[in-house]
Amino acid sequence: MTARFRLAFIFLFLAASCHAKEAPLEGAVATLAGQPVSVADLRETARFMGVGGVADRPFTTWTPAFAKTVFEETIYDRLLAEAAQRQGISVSPKEIQEEKKRILAISAPEGGRPVELSEELVRKKLLLAKAAEQVAPAPEISRKAALAEYNRRKGHYETPERALVRDIVVRSEDEGKAILTALAAGNSFSALARAKSLSPEGAKGGLLPPYALGEMPALFALAFSMKPGEVSPLLSSPYGYHILKLVKILPSADLPFRKVRDRIERHLREKAQREALAQWLAGKIRTEHLTILPKYASTLSLPLTGP
CATH class of the missing domain: 1.10.4030 (Triger factor/SurA peptide-binding fold)
Incomplete structure (x- = not known):
């Protein structure tokens, strides 16, 4: 149409x-x-x-x-x-x-x-x-024509920069502060996420799927200004209190032709x-x-x- x-x-x-x-x-x-x-x-x-x-x-x-x-x-x-x-x-x-x-x-x-x-x-x-x-x-449209268009506009077909983040979600501010204290004492973020987090990702150590800027609620944008391994302060949302840990920033990359041919x-x-x-x-x-x-x-x- x-x-x-x-x-x-x-x-x-x-x-x-x-x-x-x-x-x-x-x-x-x-x-x-x-x-x-x-x-x-x-x-x-x-x-x-x-x-x-x-x-x-x-x-x-x-x-x-x-x-x-x-x-x-x-x-x-x-x-x-x-x-x-x-x-x-x-x-x-x-x-x-x-x-x-x-x-x-x-x-x-x-x-x-x-x-x-x-x-x-x-x-x-x-x-x-x-x-x-x-x-x-x-x-x-032939494969040859599609491939020529892909090569002509190659920079147009790419995955944006994405953040790989772990997240712990708890109900109360006091619980969140206690977890921050435990992290400062050297406890494992992943272990605390498995033990304390309310989110389904807690079972995976709080690891979220990679996301681009703007794809998640506003508080998750903070990860793009953090350094790998850095832990955020306590952040509030309608779902409770969050603590983020940036694993790494995944750079933007060209998508392969097979991913964008259709x-x-x-x-x-x-x-x-x-x-x-x-x-x-x-x-x-x-x-x-x-x-x-x-x-x-x-x-x-x-x-x-x-x-």
């Missing part, structure tokens, strides 16, 4: 709350294949994109950038919808229900009421995505699809004779009409 549809999928649930009462047909701003493209069409597209609140304002108050974006999306959607109709592309009720479940799973507020989704909006999204994949199918191939496929879709749309816009009415020529512009 191309990137231009992902944004609308993410915001699709917002559109359910943005439906206004059906407005009377508003004047045309352009023609495509002799058919009018009206302000009402632009409003419908904006709601489809999840920005209906802005779209319901008077068209004369839209910023040029917003109007241009919505206009382009309207043209693209109409061309893709026509392609879907010509090629007999359809969306089944099962596909709609599965997509609604997928969207709700990533967008429904935790503990809140589930968002109501318009089946027509979901159907349209799936239909346009299918049409885009039909007119710009994803190409096969990611690179996906990136190259999506890039090729975007370019192919842009070329298809540009060709259709030329052959379908898109014309912007003079009144709106200063606000709107012809999209994708370059060579």
Whole structure:
């Protein structure tokens, strides 16, 4: 699925709350294949994109950038919808229900009421995505092409610097202070972790999986300013009181090609699809004779009409 549809999928649930009462047909701003493209069409597209609140304002108050974006999306959607109709592309009720479940799973507020989704909006999204994949199918990416991309951007594929840390967690401040005293007296951090720590890692001497800066709660960032073997002061968190010991800092390193090949191939496929879709749309816009009415020529512009 191309990137231009992902944004609308993410915001699709917002559109359910943005439906206004059906407005009377508003004047045309352009023609495509002799058919009018009206302000009402632009409003419908904006709601489809999840920005209906802005779209319901008077068209004369839209910023040029917003109007241009919505206009382009309207043209693209109409061309893709026509392609879907010509090629007999359809969306089944099962596909709609599965997509609604997928969207709700990533967008429904935790503990809140589930968002109501318009089946027509979901159907349209799936239909346009299918049409885009039909007119710009994803190409096969060879190992040679993926490897060339890997070598070209090798520094981009790496594991960040990570800390290897042992952690002791106890319930009370007094327990934590007692452990710090025991450590200062030369007792083993690992042994104390096994005997005293509340965390599951206590059984492994408190050893945590390596983590990068920002991957753990804020208190664990302290390890990146410590020296190997150094023990932290007592640190508090919602889980209790922590004592950290830095084992070592693992330096950043390039990931081997085999670890990132799938990611690179996906990136190259999506890039090729975007370019192919842009070329298809540009060709259709030329052959379908898109014309912007003079009144709106200063606000709107012809999209994708370059060579």
